[in-house]
Amino acid sequence: xxxxxxxxxxVGRIYTPTKEERKVVDCxxxxxxxxxxxxxxxxxxxxxxxxxxxxxxxxxxxxxxVESENxxxxxxxxxxxxxxxxxxxxxxxxxxxSKNKPIVxxxxxxxxxxxxGNVFYPYFMRDVRKIDSYMGINPDVYLADSEKDFSxxxxxxxxxxxxxxxxxxxxxxxxxxxxxxxxxxxxxxxLIQAKFGIKWYHMGKDKxxxxxxxxxxxxxxxxxxxxxxxxxxxxxxxxxxxxxHRVYQKLIKEYDVNAxxxxxxxxxxxxSCHTTSCFALSxxxxxxxxxxxxxxxxxxxxxxxxxxxxxxxxxxxxxxxFPMDNKLFVSHCTSPTKRSYSNDExxxxxxxxxxxxxxLPCGLQILKQPGPVTVTGxxxxxxxxxxxxxxxxxxxxxxxxxxxxxxxxxxxxxxKLAENYEGRHWALVYGDQSEKIAxxxxxxxxxxxxx
Numbered sequence: 001x002x003x004x005x006x007x008x009x010x011v012g013r014i015y016t017p018t019k020e021e022r023k024v025v026d027c028x029x030x031x032x033x034x035x036x037x038x039x040x041x042x043x044x045x046x047x048x049x050x051x052x053x054x055x056x057x058x059x060x061x062x063x064x065x066v067e068s069e070n071x072x073x074x075x076x077x078x079x080x081x082x083x084x085x086x087x088x089x090x091x092x093x094x095x096x097x098s099k100n101k102p103i104v105x106x107x108x109x110x111x112x113x114x115x116x117g118n119v120f121y122p123y124f125m126r127d128v129r130k131i132d133s134y135m136g137i138n139p140d141v142y143l144a145d146s147e148k149d150f151s152x153x154x155x156x157x158x159x160x161x162x163x164x165x166x167x168x169x170x171x172x173x174x175x176x177x178x179x180x181x182x183x184x185x186x187x188x189x190x191l192i193q194a195k196f197g198i199k200w201y202h203m204g205k206d207k208x209x210x211x212x213x214x215x216x217x218x219x220x221x222x223x224x225x226x227x228x229x230x231x232x233x234x235x236x237x238x239x240x241x242x243x244x245h246r247v248y249q250k251l252i253k254e255y256d257v258n259a260x261x262x263x264x265x266x267x268x269x270x271x272s273c274h275t276t277s278c279f280a281l282s283x284x285x286x287x288x289x290x291x292x293x294x295x296x297x298x299x300x301x302x303x304x305x306x307x308x309x310x311x312x313x314x315x316x317x318x319x320x321x322f323p324m325d326n327k328l329f330v331s332h333c334t335s336p337t338k339r340s341y342s343n344d345e346x347x348x349x350x351x352x353x354x355x356x357x358x359x360l361p362c363g364l365q366i367l368k369q370p371g372p373v374t375v376t377g378x379x380x381x382x383x384x385x386x387x388x389x390x391x392x393x394x395x396x397x398x399x400x401x402x403x404x405x406x407x408x409x410x411x412x413x414x415x416k417l418a419e420n421y422e423g424r425h426w427a428l429v430y431g432d433q434s435e436k437i438a439x440x441x442x443x444x445x446x447x448x449x450x451x
Contacts, residue, residue, distance in 0.1 A: 001258060004161045006154070007078030008051050008063040009096065012087035013039045016114040039065065039086065051082055051106060054151045056158055066092050075099075080157050082106050085117025093124035102140045102160075102443075104153050138445070152439050159308040159440035164197040166304060168297075169255045172205045172263025175296045177380055177424050184381070188297045191383060196301070196444070201255050205263070209272055211247060218243030223279055223362060227351040236353065238361045240275035245283050252289055259304060260284055263295035265356070276354045278333040278364050278403075285313045285336035286346075292316050292425070293334050299425040302378040302386070309440040310374070310433035313338050315366075318402065319377070319426050323414040328375065328391060330428060331405035335366040339430055355402050363403035367396055373408060374433040377423030378446070385447045387422045388434045412451035420449045 016035045024035075048063040055061065066072045072095035075081075080102040083093065097103060105121050125141055132139040144150035174185035192198050218239035224230040232238055252260055264270055264277040277293055284291040290307050292300040299316055307314040313336035320329040333355065337346040350365040375389040391408040399405060410417060438448040 001162065001165050003058055003060045004079045004158055005077075006055060006059055006061040007075060007081045008048055008061060009072075009075060009081055009083050009092075010039060010044060010047075010063070010065040011083055011085045011092050012067060012089045012117055013065065014087035014116065015039065015108075018110065018112055018114055021114060047084060047108070051084075051150075054147055054154065056151070056155050059154075059158065068092075069095055072096055079161055080104065080154075083121070084108070085115055085121045087116045088120050089117070090120040090123060093121060094128075097124075097128055097139075097141065102157050103142070104150065104157070105141070105143045106150055107144075152435070153443075155436065156309070156439040156443040159305065160443045162308045163304060163444065166196075166259050167199040167201065167255070167257040168192075168259040168261065168300065169201045169203065169251060169257045170261050170263075170295055170297070171203050171208045171251075172269055172295050175263070175294055175298075177296070177298065179381075185295075185297070188380075188383075192297055192301055195383060199257075201257060203251070205269055205272075208251075208269070211251065212244075212273055215243060215247050215250065218246070223351055228348040228367070229350040231350055231352045232361045233353060236361045238275075238279075238351070240273055241279040241362050244273060244275055244277055245280035248277075248280050248284060248291075252284070258289060259300060260289055260291040261295050261297065261300050262293065265294045270354075270357065270360060274360070276333070276357075276360055276362060278354065279351075279362055281334040282336055282349075282364055282366070285315075285334070286338045288313075288341065290314065291334070293332075294425075296425055298378060298380040298383065298423065299427065301383055302376055302423060302425075303427045305378070305386070305440055305444065305446075306374070306376045306427045306429055306433070306437055309437045310429045310431065311342065312340050312429040312431065312433070314427040314429050315368075315404070316425050317375075317404075317428055319375070321414050321418050323418065326410050326414050328389065328408040328410050328414065328417070329397070329399070329405065330375065330408065330426070331399075331402040332425070333363040333403045335364065335368070335404040337366055339369065350403075352403050355400075365396070365403040365405075368393055368404070368406050369430070370394060371430065372432045373428055373430055374437065375408070375426050375428045376437060377421070377426040379422040380424050384445065385422055385449065386437070386441055387417065387420050387449045387451060388437055389417060389451045390432055390434050410451065417451045420451065422449075 069091040072092040220239035223238040315335040317330040354360040379385040
């Protein structure tokens with residue numbers, strides 16, 4: 001995926017340094033030009049550097065100055081624009097808005113700079129909100145009130161950019177959820193493409209099985225050697241677990257995608273391949289390929305938002321709610337082992353037979369670390385509402401359920417969570433990522449309910 005490009009646009013050239021105005025002892029407004037200063041190369045370099053320092057990593061940027069409507073028309077293409085207003089050139093805002101890219105308005109602090117442009121950008125914000133509402137389109141204009149607010153907006157815009165540029169490969173039949181309607185399963189795939197601009201590739205299971213059979217056998221000892229504890233029955237071969245990972249990697253490279261899901265539960269993929277996809281999906285998530293099981297397109301969307309916003313690998317899970325204790329229990333078998341994409345720390349795992357089909361290897365028990373976590377669930381019909389749970393992971397458990405399973409305290413209350421329940425499978429990341437995820441949802445037109 002190519003880097004997002006940000007255009008930093010200085011709107012006009014005239015400003016007044018606040019420190020110069022403060023030097024005025026006997027106020028005389030008869031010469032309004034005496035405190036007019038022009039932006040020069042040093043000024044623009046200073047503020048360009050200040051804005052760039054607030055951008056997340058992996059972003060390309062350029063800066064330019066516009067003094068007329070036609071200057072604005074010729075501004076280079078970008079994926080989003082940051083506008084810094086100076087003197088009054090109100091038409092410039094409208095021209096840049098017509099480029100149909102997000103706009104974030106960044107003003108210098110009043111304690112540093114007085115600008116006539118600060119009377120005009122609110123007119124622009126007022127007008128585009130009313131006109132775009134009349135037309136039924138999103139204004140996509142934001143005002144930053146602090147450096148942190150600006151950084152948060154830019155991080156959220158990058159999440160949206162990544163979502164829009166995501167390409168998914170799905171193997172097998174679509175999940176029937178919601179409402180157990182096969183039509184709705186395929187409609188969710190259509191909605192993901194229509195609403196978020198995601199590119200979706202779909203491969204039937206029969207075609208996949210031919211691809212699978214054409215790949216050489218796997219290493220029967222690989223998973224047993226890297227597991228903390230090998231609890232797969234000795235007579236089982238784990239060779240196809242490792243092979244499935246290589247087959248998925250091959251297809252991901254051929255289709256040039258960065259997200260993946262497979263119908264591993266209701267399809268014949270498990271039984272025909274003599275393995276589960278648990279190990280393969282865990283490894284793909286470690287490698288930065290956001291991957292969901294069960295061809296669950298809704299949860300894949302949840303994982304994309306949660307992982308992109310937090311910068312962390314996400315764990316797809318089944319949630320169980322216990323309101324008497326304010327406890328959330330979650331389980332599944334495809335958790336990543338990486339704790340974060342920003343370092344190489346990993347969680348150990350035990351290898352078992354698969355929970356639902358004890359005759360198949362393998363299910364992974366990833367030994368998760370205690371501490372703050374964020375759990376998310378997106379609405380499984382419209383993808384327009386997300387519950388975001390701030391919790392504290394207490395311990396790994398050993399109930400008769402999917403192999404990776406943990407207990408989570410939820411200070412916000414399980415009753416409130418149940419009353420605002422969304423989704424089917426959910427996603428979990430380490431740390432309190434609620435603010436980042438909610439900001440990304442704002443950019444994506446998704447309502448956030450934080451518990």
